Amino acid sequence: MPTIAVYDTKPYDREFMMAAAAAGQVDWVFHEFRLSADTAATARGATAVCGFVNDRIDRGCLETLADVGIRHVALRCAGFNNVALDVARELGIAVTRVPAYSPHAVAEHTVALVLTLNRRIHRAWNRVRELNFSLTGLVGFDLHGKTCGIVGTGRIGRVTAEIFRGFGMRVVAHDPFPMIDWAASHGVEYMPLADLLATSDIVSLHLPLTPQTHHLLNAESVRQLKPGAMLVNTSRGKLIDTTAVIDALKQGRLGGLAIDVYEEEEGVFFEDLSGQVLQDDELSRLLTFPNVLITAHQAFLTREALGEIARVTVENAVRQSRGEPFLPGTLLE
Ligand code: NAI
Numbered sequence: 001m002p003t004i005a006v007y008d009t010k011p012y013d014r015e016f017m018m019a020a021a022a023a024g025q026v027d028w029v030f031h032e033f034r035l036s037a038d039t040a041a042t043a044r045g046a047t048a049v050c051g052f053v054n055d056r057i058d059r060g061c062l063e064t065l066a067d068v069g070i071r072h073v074a075l076r077c078a079g080f081n082n083v084a085l086d087v088a089r090e091l092g093i094a095v096t097r098v099p100a101y102s103p104h105a106v107a108e109h110t111v112a113l114v115l116t117l118n119r120r121i122h123r124a125w126n127r128v129r130e131l132n133f134s135l136t137g138l139v140g141f142d143l144h145g146k147t148c149g150i151v152g153t154g155r156i157g158r159v160t161a162e163i164f165r166g167f168g169m170r171v172v173a174h175d176p177f178p179m180i181d182w183a184a185s186h187g188v189e190y191m192p193l194a195d196l197l198a199t200s201d202i203v204s205l206h207l208p209l210t211p212q213t214h215h216l217l218n219a220e221s222v223r224q225l226k227p228g229a230m231l232v233n234t235s236r237g238k239l240i241d242t243t244a245v246i247d248a249l250k251q252g253r254l255g256g257l258a259i260d261v262y263e264e265e266e267g268v269f270f271e272d273l274s275g276q277v278l279q280d281d282e283l284s285r286l287l288t289f290p291n292v293l294i295t296a297h298q299a300f301l302t303r304e305a306l307g308e309i310a311r312v313t314v315e316n317a318v319r320q321s322r323g324e325p326f327l328p329g330t331l332l333e
Contacts, residue, residue, distance in 0.1 A: 001024065001026065001027055001321070002017035002026055002027070002047045002048055002317040002318055002320065002321035003026075003027040003028075003045060003046045003047050003048075003171035004006070004026055004027070004028060004029070004046060004048045004049070004050050004074070004313070004314075004317050005029040005031065005043045005049045005050070006028060006029065006030050006031070006043065006049075006050040006076075007031050007035035007049065007050065007051050007052065007055050008033070008034045008035065008051070008052045008054060008055055008270070009030045009031060009032060010270065011030075011169065012301070013030075013306070014028075014030050015312040016303075016306040016307055016309070017030075017050075017313065018210045019307075019310065020307065020313070020314045021129065021143060021310075021314045022288045024190060025314065025318065026211040026314055026318065028319060029045075029046060030098075030290060033051075033167060034054060034055045035049060035051045035055035035061060036055065036056040036057075036058075036060075036061055037056070037058065037061045037063075037064060037153060040060075040061045040062075040064035040065050040068070041064050041066055041067075043064075043068050043070050043128065044068040044069070044184065045068075046070065046321070046331060047070075047071075047072065047317070047321050048070065048071075048073070048074050048316075048317045048321075049065060049072075050073075050074045050075075050189060050313055050317075050321060051075055051076070051082075052075070052076055052077055053072060053159055053297065054082070054083060054173030054266045054269070054270070055082060056266075057083040057084065057088075057095075057275055058082050058084050058087070059084055059087045060252075061086045062088055062091055063091065064086075065091075065093060066091040066093060070093060071320070072094050072095075072096070072200060072317065072320045073088065073091065073093055073094070073096070073318055073322050073333070074096050074097075074237060074273075074313050074315070074316050075095065075097040075098070076098060076305055076309045076310075076313050077097065077284075077300070077309075078097060078098060078099055078100070079097075079208060079209065079235075079236060080095065080097050080167075081208065081209040081210070081236060081238075082124045083095055083332070085333070088185070093306070094320065094331060095325070096311045096312075096316045096326050096327075096331050097330060097332060098308065098309045098330065099155075099329055100155050100329075101256045101300070101304075101305045101308040101309045101312070102300070102302060102304045102305035103158075104302075104304070105138060105158045105214065105301070105304065105305040106159075106160075106234055106299040107156050107158045107159035107160040107301050108296065108302075109260060109299035110150065110156075110160050110204055110206075110232055110260075110277075110299065111160065111163050111164070113232055113259075113260065113261055113295065114143075114202060114204075114230065114232055114258060114295055115143075116224055116258075117230065117256050117258045118140040118143070118230065118256070118295040119138070119140040119290070120137070120138040120139075120140060120215070124138055125139060132232065138292070141201075143164070143167040143168070143169055143202075143261065144167055144169065144171055145168060145169070145170075145173060146170070146201040146202065146317060147169065147171075147199055147200050147201050148161070148164045148169045148170070148171050148172070148200060148201065148202045148203075149171075149172050149173070149174070149196040149197065149199070149200030149202065149203045149204070150164075150171060150172070150173040150174075150204055150206060151173075151174050151175075151189075151193065151203065151204065151205050151206060151207055152174075152205065152206035152207030152235070153173045153175045153179050153188075153206070153217070154175075154180070154206060154207070156206045156235075157173070157175070157204075157206030157207070158179065158182060158186075158265070161186065161188050162186055163282045164202075165186055165187060165188070169202075170189075171188045171189070172188070172189045172191050172195075172200060173188050173189070173191070173192070173196070174190065174191060174193045175207075175243065178190045178235055181311040183308040190328065191262075192327065193216075193221075194221075197224040197225050197228060197229075198223060198224055198225070199251075200225075200226060200229060200318065201229055201230065202229065202232060203225065203229060203230070203231050204232040204233075204234075204301070205217070205231075205232065205234070205235045205240075205290045206234070206235055206241050207235060207307035208236070209235070209236035209238050209239055210304045213239055214238050215239070215240070215241040216240075217231065217233075217239060217244070217245065217249070218241040219241065219243075219246050222241075222244045222247075222248045222253075222254065223248075225248075225253070225254065225302070226297070227248040227253055228253075228254075228255035229255055230254075230255050230256040230257070230258065231245065231256070231257050231258070232257075232258045232259070233258075233259045233261055234259075234260040235297045236251060236261050237259070237261040237262075237263040237264070237265050238260040238263050238264065241263075242263045242275060242282045242286070243282065246285055246286065249291070255289065255290070255291065256291040256292070256293075257264060257286070257293070258292075258293045259292075259293075259294055259295075260294075260295045260296075260298060261297055262283060262284070262286075262294070263282075264283065265297060266299055268280060269296040269297045270294075270296060270297065272314045273321070285304060305317070305330060314332060315327055316330060
């Protein structure tokens, strides 16, 4: 029976993981702390480790995992920018992920952020609770007829584009690997990134974080945005240079920012810091803007997505323990 050491777990992870395994199918060791070089030795005795987006699975971590006999790292997320894959290969550790647990979960959260920020629902909700029924400052715009730019038309980007098409928006897209047939059948128009930035009222990021996409939205590209545009990021925080975006917000060039991910989210997101002094000055500044909406990496958080993540993790751990191939498309090579 495989023993899976699961890191950075919250009650909802444990609930869905345990429900996915039949009784006696898997031994679980749940840790609340994150997986890193400092904590990897705690995997001793397990057959696999299960990590999440802010675990730091670098060389030091992987070398310790190899030393304690781990041959399988099962990521319970789609992104894998936090894993030194070349080192894992060198050490003979298989790394799997859950590539498509629910593109709808992330796409629908993206749209929720856009609607909330545009129609000031977050501000209205607070006001009404205080019996302040004034509408001043709550003016939004019709999505219908506006242009949405989707950067990255993979699984999540395509679902997001289709939802925005349903609002009657013009949808433009940029991707080095365009999906021509899909675009034709959904009325989506591909264009170079600079054109997309210049024409979109809303720009939504749906691409992976790689050395090439790090700070894709920087001081120069933020200047290319249409004045007053809304920028949305539910992918990875480091796609955006926070300093550049704060400047654009202060100058009023950027109309709004909706983010579910943040450049320095590690150690902040997923934690209750309500009794502490926030040490991150840029996050503190972002929280002061009326036109910035932040959620703490919750786009994946639906019952369907958690269930699918748990199912794939359990299935892969069981397969690895029996020497069988992993589920198709989940092994990172
Ligand atoms: P995917 O792999 O299906 O699609 C990514 C797309 O980005 C591909 O079509 C690729 O060609 C494109 N791309 C790569 N480089 C690009 C560039 N420089 N410019 C434009 N497009 C580029 O990935 P999927 O499943 O759609 O996920 C997208 C991202 O969403 C993931 O990388 C992950 O970081 C993030 N994510 C966030 C979650 C959250 O809870 N906030 C949950 C799940 C994923």
